[in-house]
Amino acid sequence: MASPVTPRSQDFPRWYQDVITQAELADNGPVRGTMVIRPWGYAIWERIQAEIDRRIKEAGAENAYFPLFIPESYLTREAEHVEGFSPELAVVTHGGGRQLDEPVVVRPTSETVINSFIAKWVHSYRDLPMLVNQWANVVRWELRPRLFLRTSEFLWQEGHTAHVSEEDARLYALRILREVYQSTMEDVLSVPILLGHKTRRERFAGAIRTWTCEGMMGDGKALQMGTSHELGQNFARAFGIQFTSEAGTQEYAWQTSWGVSTRLVGALIMAHGDDAGLRLPPALAPVEVVVVLIRDEEATRAAAQQLVSELAAASRRVRLDDRVATSFGRRSVEWELKGVPVRLEVGPRDLAEGQVTLVRRDIQEKRTVALAGAVTESVAALAAVQSGLLAEALQAREERTFSASGGDEAVEAVEAGGFALLPWDALGEEGETRLAGSGLTVRCLRRPDGTLAEADDESGLIAVVAKAY
RNA sequence: CGGGGAGUGGCGCAGCGGUAGCGCACCUGCUUUGGGAGCAGGAGGUCGGGGGUUCGAAUCCCCCCUCCCCGACCA
Known part of the structure; x- marks a missing residue:
């Protein structure tokens, strides 16, 4: 009897599809880019969700729910945010059999609605920090969908917080990154990740800084598994999140937002799966x-x-x-x-x-x-x-991580899949653009010792370069 | 959204002008059960959709839809 899945080394994308089908994780939905998550796949997601949710609550955030429909005008309030999301918006123009006066957007993310309410709820520094999370579906119209990795609709968690100071906001974004995301990914999913911050090019639309968790998949490509953003005062200004400080002055709040999605199920498949199918870490297995x-x-x-x-x-x-x-x-x-x-x-x-x-x-x-x-x-x-599983994934990553001195060397090193480490000072944003021509992206920036940089312009940072999903 | 490929029972495919078939899966029965069981019987398809050509279309032509692969955007 032939193997039920295409050998992974022969055709990785096909193997990925086969595993999803054979393990009964998901099916394509009737509308392009949509996904039906089957019971076995959903049970895995529920376990991921439970682990993330517990940690979010330990970090002090509370769950709430905001509407699916957002007035189109909200999106346009933050310039970079609209610009970033416009191409992938689903817009509802009709309702109740009539054309709507103002079209409503199906949320691609909820910064705009949530912050419009945080603005209403925050009056004093005593109201801060305000820490809100929601579990929801979001829609980003995808031209090239892949089950779990890129679908037009997906499930996720999005946290939105407001703080009195830039430092408080930064510390909270980092706390979520480490205590919620890194902890879940490594201890529960058994997927080792690299933490770092994104370059300007890869940053979230509207953020002043994006922190990321990057995992390596079985074919040596990188997958962004979760992000935590510092929003500065961009949305606070756009939505009027002001508070009276201890000194009696009016100040704009400093904010964060952070999320992980059903993409994590894709990460699990691609990080651990083998020629016999899926391999689940017991912490997530619906049946151990x-x-x-x-x-x-x-x-x-x-x-x-x-x-x-x-x-x-x-x-x-x-x-x-x-x-x-x-x-x-x-x-x-x-x-x-x-x-x-x-x-x-x-x-x-x-x-x-x-x-x-x-x-x-x-x-x-x-x-x-x-x-x-x-x-x-x-x-x-x-x-x-x-x-x-964690040890195996870590070893696989180490075997496919190479040091490079410049862009050309990086391209060569990563051609067959893997991470190239090279000095960011030497590469720079022009170098990053050139790499993009070869299908490579800077996944994140970090210090040589692996710790997180304090500032974007800190010298001596290392760029992690790879092909990405 | 550009370039390439493909849509035929649930899945994978053959058929490429003469009225639809194979493998796997499915159902029934018997024999099996230590790595995708065997035999016998059975059920299941407006050939992606619409229009055209023809005595006759799964097959030829046109339009549309969907999926897959490769490039630009993204959790």
């Missing part, structure tokens, strides 16, 4: 352990059910696969495609020896373990998969 009943006999069924209840009692997400009408081989392949981290196979042959077979999805290691110790072994294997 699947107990496969090989043959339905009294003893095997009793043992399998016992394992299921013990794993459930140990708070593991577990499922019994007793579809014995379907061949064992098929069922194994299905769970591998779906990325379930640990599989316990219960059959009469092992059971006669008081054993079951434990399979780790990440390294496809198969070994027999004592029935009595199977739960403990499974829990240990889950921990090993969680950290193993």
Whole structure:
């Protein structure tokens, strides 16, 4: 039987599509660029969401909900913001069977509406910081959609905050970057990321600075997995977010906004997937352990059910696969495609020896373990998969990261996929433009030691250059 | 939005003027079950949509739509 997915090394985009189909993650929607997220894919998203949401709340922000429709006039209030988003707006011109007096825009992001309300709610420095987050769908009309990576409609979280000082705003943007985003991506998704700030060219429309989390995918391309922006006072001025300071003066607030989307599911697929399909870190797996009943006999069924209840009692997400009408081989392949981290196979042959077979999805290691110790072994294997995936991704990134002295060298180094590190001082914005001609972008700027720069014009910064999704 | 390719049962494809077929999946039965099971039977298609040419169109012509690949914009 041929493999259900195209080998990853043969055709990465095709492989990506195959995994999404075979693992039943998503389908294309009926309108170009739209996506149907299937139950298995949505369950993964729900787990990502839960992890992000918990951290956002720990960082002090509260959830709220703002409308999908935005008056077109709001968008135009901040010059760079409109300019940045105009090409991808979906605009509603008719409603209730009549042409609307003012067209409404389907939100591409909610800075404008949310800030118009923050302006209403903030009066005094005592009202600050104001920390608001919303979980929502947004629409950015896409000409070249890819499931999870670029769709015209996607799901995300967008945080919007207002602070008394530039420093407070900056610290909060960085706190979200590290304590919410980096933490979730590395500890939960098991995807190592590079933190840095974007160049002017790659900055969010309307921001004074954009911080980013950049991950490397299995083909060596970069994926922007999350961003946190310092908005300065741009939106505060546009929407009149003013407050009375401690000294009694009227001041404009300093703001941030930050978001991650269903793109993270795409990151997960591309960072960890292999020729057998998806590989899920246990923290996100809708099913952590699947107990496969090989043959339905009294003893095997009793043992399998016992394992299921013990794993459930140990708070593991577990499922019994007793579809014995379907061949064992098929069922194994299905769970591998779906990325379930640990599989316990219960059959009469092992059971006669008081054993079951434990399979780790990440390294496809198969070994027999004592029935009595199977739960403990499974829990240990889950921990090993969680950290193993991160270590593997980190090693892959290191193997594909090269130092370069100039643009040409970078192009050469990154041709087959990977990150090139080169001095930003030497490259500069003209160099960045030239790289764009070769399909390369500066993913982020960072200090040689990997820490985050204080200022854009700090000397000695390193540009991370790569092809990107 | 430019350049290239393709739309035929759920999926992958063949057929390229004479009235639609194959593989996989699906349904039923029996035999199977330790890595995508076997046999037998069965169901499923206004051939992307519209218009034209023709005695006759999946097949030829025109228009539209969608999808995939490559380039400019993006979470």
